[in-house]
Amino acid sequence: MDTIVSVNNLEKSYQSKKAVAGISFSIQKGEILGLLGPNGAGKSTTINILATVLSPDNGEVQILGYDLIREAKSIKKRIGIVPQDIAIFEEITAEQNVRFFVGLYGFKGSKLNELVQEALDLVGLYDKKDDKPKTFSGGMKRRLNIACAIAHRPKLIIMDEPTVGIDPQSRNHILESIKVLRQRGATIIYSTHYMEEVETISDRIMIMNEGRIIAVGKKEELIQNIRNEITYTFEIDSSNQLDERQISQIVGVTNVQLYGKDLTITSKKSKDTLNGIVSTLLDNGCSFEKMTSKEASLETVFLDLTGRRLRD
Numbered sequence: 001m002d003t004i005v006s007v008n009n010l011e012k013s014y015q016s017k018k019a020v021a022g023i024s025f026s027i028q029k030g031e032i033l034g035l036l037g038p039n040g041a042g043k044s045t046t047i048n049i050l051a052t053v054l055s056p057d058n059g060e061v062q063i064l065g066y067d068l069i070r071e072a073k074s075i076k077k078r079i080g081i082v083p084q085d086i087a088i089f090e091e092i093t094a095e096q097n098v099r100f101f102v103g104l105y106g107f108k109g110s111k112l113n114e115l116v117q118e119a120l121d122l123v124g125l126y127d128k129k130d131d132k133p134k135t136f137s138g139g140m141k142r143r144l145n146i147a148c149a150i151a152h153r154p155k156l157i158i159m160d161e162p163t164v165g166i167d168p169q170s171r172n173h174i175l176e177s178i179k180v181l182r183q184r185g186a187t188i189i190y191s192t193h194y195m196e197e198v199e200t201i202s203d204r205i206m207i208m209n210e211g212r213i214i215a216v217g218k219k220e221e222l223i224q225n226i227r228n229e230i231t232y233t234f235e236i237d238s239s240n241q242l243d244e245r246q247i248s249q250i251v252g253v254t255n256v257q258l259y260g261k262d263l264t265i266t267s268k269k270s271k272d273t274l275n276g277i278v279s280t281l282l283d284n285g286c287s288f289e290k291m292t293s294k295e296a297s298l299e300t301v302f303l304d305l306t307g308r309r310l311r312d
Contacts, residue, residue: 002029003062004156004187005050010059012045019045021211022059027189032182034202035191042211043191044084047160050189051081064155077105080154084161086145088133094120094144095129101148119151122177139170146174150181157181158189163197175201229254230295232277234263234288242286250276263288 005027012020020042027033037043048054050063052072061068063075088097098116107115120126123143133141142162150157159178163171178188178201192198198205199219206216215222236242247256247265252273255266263281267273281288 003027004029004031004064005189006060006062007050008060010046010049010061011057012042012049012054013057018211020049020056023208023211023213025206025213025216027187029187030182030185031203032178032188032190032201034198034205035189035208036195036198036205037208040210041208043208044160045211046208047158047189047191051079051158052076078155080149080152080157082146082149082157082159082162084164086141088141088144088148090134091132093130093132094125094136094147097133097144098147098151102151105152107152115151115153119147122150122180123147124173124177137167137170139166139173142166143170143174143177146177150186153184154186156187156189160191161193162190163192163194171197228269229266230269230293231264231266232274233292234265234281234286235261235290236263236281236286236288237261242281242284246280246284247277250280253277 003026005025007026008024009022010020010024011018011022023042023046035043035047045054049056049061049068052068052075055069064078066074066078068075089100092100095116098119099112102112102115102119117126120129123146125140125143125147128136128140133144136144142164146159146162163174166174175197178190182188190198190202202219204216204218205222207214207222242258242263244256244258247253247263250267250273252268252270253265253276254268255264257264263286265277267277
C-alpha cells in the first residue's frame, strides 16, 4: 500500500508552549484517518502544518512523495482543504463558487464543467446550482464548502471539523459523501469533536493530547486494550459535595468525571470495586436514583487516555 503522508518527529511551538511535541505517524492510500483530541491537543496545528498553512519548527513531512518544506507548491496542487470556517462567496451562485475554486487549478472548458457538476452532485447541491449561498442553511453552506475543496479531485483531503453546527440530515449527507470520496481513491484526514462520526467513517483513529499522539489504531484495537473495563454512570443528589478523590482511590477505578448530577466512573470489572464505589457514595451522603453501566467503547478509551470528555 502506498504511503500518502509520512510524518517524523514533527514539532511546533508558540512562544514557550509546545503545541506539537515530536509526533510521528503515516497514512496509507485510501485510508480515512480520524483525528480526535480535546481542545488544545494539537490537532489544528498538525492539520495546518499538513495543509502547508504553517511551517514546522522541526521534523520531516512528506505528502504524496513531496517534501513539505521544499516542495510545498507541488503539495498544494494535489490536496484539498475543508476548513472549519466556511470559505465561500455568499453573493454568487453555488455553481460559480465551485467553478471559481476549480479554476484556480488551471482547469478549463468541458473538463471544468465536468468537475463542477461532479462536485455539486456529490454533496447533493446540483439542483441548487443557480442559487446563492446567502439563501442556504448552515448545513448546505458546509456542503458547498466541501464541493469547492474537492472538485479538483485531490489525492489527499484534509477536513477540519466539517460538520460543526449543522442539522443531522446535512451531517449524514457529508459522511456519506466522504465514503464515496474514499471509494474513488481519495485519502482523508478527518478531525472532529463528534465521536460517532469517527466511529462511522474512520479506518484508523489517532488520539492526541497535549501535543502528543497517545493512541493510534483501528477502533477495535483501541477498545481491546481496555476490554476488561466498565463505565458506570450515577445520577446523584447534587446538593451533596462529593470528593472525587475518594472515588479515584478505590482499587480498580481508573477514571472519575463529575458533571452536575452525573457521575461517570470507569473501573476494572470487579464486584468488589462496584461495592466500594456504592459504599463510598453512601458514606458521603450521596443518594442516587439511577445507575447505568456500559462496557468499553471509543468514548471510554478517550476518557481513559486523556481524562477528559471529547468536547471539554
